[in-house]
Amino acid sequence: MDETNKHIPEIHEIDNIEKKISNFLPYYERGFHKVYSVEFSKDNFYLDTCISMYSNKICLLFLADGHSIIKENKTIKSLDFKVGKEDRLANSVGGKCKRSAQSLHKNSVICFIETTDGMKYPFCAGIKGKLLDLNPVVLEDYSKMVTFRNTKGYVAMVQPIFQNKREIILKGLLNRQDYENVLSSRK
């Protein structure tokens, strides 16, 4: 390497390192783009979903900040993944092409969230695609979908229809700014 006279900086030799560190997004935001679905909210029954799309179009579904459970500070008692004929927990995905994955529509329910006061909230996908995986962390501890809703507490991993462009996949969904406007109008 010396013959080539190339200066190879050590890994920590970075210009403006302090600034870079403070600007460095955590991994759950790096390359992710968040959009929101509010279509399923009625009156005072808010069923918002936050869809975090990675640069490879894979989407992670979170509880959105405006969801009734969070707004009203409720505690989750249980999650029911039996939706209609399908059991989301029995979802099996085969190979690269994700064969035999359960397909989701915009209004498909991923699971029903039952709170300690006996209410039942459906958690809607808000996006069309294939259900790839459910978050093992959330399955272990339901409360994590609330506490980690802005970090790693996603509920489901979904692959939208691949051939579609991003704009088509994200059609009708709100960006952060629009969503905040919706939230403030609710009060």
Added chain:
Amino acid sequence: MNFEEVYTSLTSIGCCSRCCLRFIGDQSSNFEDPSHSLEELLSVIPEEETKNKKLRQNTCSVCLGLLEDSFPDELLLHSSWKRLQDYETDTYRINLNTPACIAIRDKALNLYLKQKFPEFCKLKNIDEVPEIHHVFKLSFKRKFDEHCGKKYNVHSGVQLWITLNHDDNDKEVEVMRNLDIIDHRRQHFFKNKVYGKNIVNDILSKVDDKRFSRFVKLPPEIPSTPLYIESVTFETLPIYFGGRYCKYSRILSQSPWKFGAIENSKNDEMNEELEGENGRNITSSVVEIIVDGLHQVFGFDKEKIKFSASGREDSDVRCLGSGRPFFVRIESVKKTFPEELFRKLEEVINVSPDVSVFDMQLTDKNSVKEVKCGEEFKKKTYVALCLVTEPKPVEEIVDRINKINGSIVTEQKTPVRVAHRRALMARKRLIHYIRAAVIPGHDRIFQLTLLTQAGTYVKEFIHGDFGRTYPSLSDLVSVELDILRLDVIDIDLDWPTHINSSPHPLVLSIKNEKIVEENEKQVESELTHSCSDIHNLSPSMNEGIEDEPL
């Protein structure tokens, strides 16, 4: 057993002298001068010799004239021989593409001899008669060598393909339809087509002798015409160059982006930040830089170069140390390569600030397989710059990591980052070695050195990827960590031979440490072997290591 009887019989059915020698002699017989060899083998030269000569005015009934002396003369008249001079090579190789009827005739004669002279066949082991192709080369290669001034060599990259055909081929092959009893689908498929050579060989290997002799005339008839040369073509085998490359840029990918295949979304934020850092765009790739160098130094067509490496790193990961083994496959090359040109190639490529290549050398198809095996089975060493995202003293975390002894087993579900192109499953991976070090003057970052099993997603191992990798390093030290920068510093693959690459100092110190540990334990593990290799190769490197900071 007297060979004379067999010889007389063979000549009477119209065999040429070389075909006779094939059956009477063996592999070691001198086929260049068949009549002389035959004389040696046969105690009495049959009196009918002169009579048979007349008979041999006809084309040989087995090889259809391929092994007769007139054939090479005819072949040498072919204009393609001149083209051989265009190739800067000392060697060449001949491949014969013979019509299928020769195989049928060969089998027919074989069977005829078995029936007529069973004792002779037992003695000579008739199934091991030298093949016509082989005898052809034995007989005439000296003649060809003299003609073109190059040497015949089986391993030569320059290949001469001689395609032969015979007027009656189609008619004779037609018989095979009756022998092909098993494969009805094939029969249907070839309803209006002539059976090819491979199918005929396949049928011949399966058919039983009785059935064969019912449909094919024994011994084979004397043909009316000799075979003719359909075409002579040249083909060069691809050549392979091996080497190692290092990548010093964090915005350079290994292979070129296919335009349109990936939308501009790829890691937007990350790239913007890094582009600002270096002021360069992602327009090039490691492959393009190396291919450009090859084109410049050797003059190869860029389309004819194919690049393969032992794995790949992300575009934002550097590859340092002795580098990543790779090879290029180059089609239809007419030149030879002096050793100096490889050093020149390195010089030319190493002008690029982002990529260096080392250990460039000529290699071959078989050793190239090692590269792909390295992708799956070899250990990789990484240096990572980790970020502590919680307000915790970095020294304490470093301490906790350094207390981890032995290897860590982690289970990685396919990361979100690659979930679109890989099957979803949990993969168990081993982290063989892990050490952390404080970076003086920085209180939120620390440096991590890892030795991992091939296929470990290192970035995910550090931050946990939404809990999809468990346990992650964050889980192990119960502090949220993230990864700021990553470098590959070693790929534990001893290929190609080291010439001028030098391992990363950190790698040597890890190996030293491992050796010390192992000597203490007095346990032999596979790692020591690979260590000793590197020590042997660069003894001078060892002297300075102790002073290098980890």
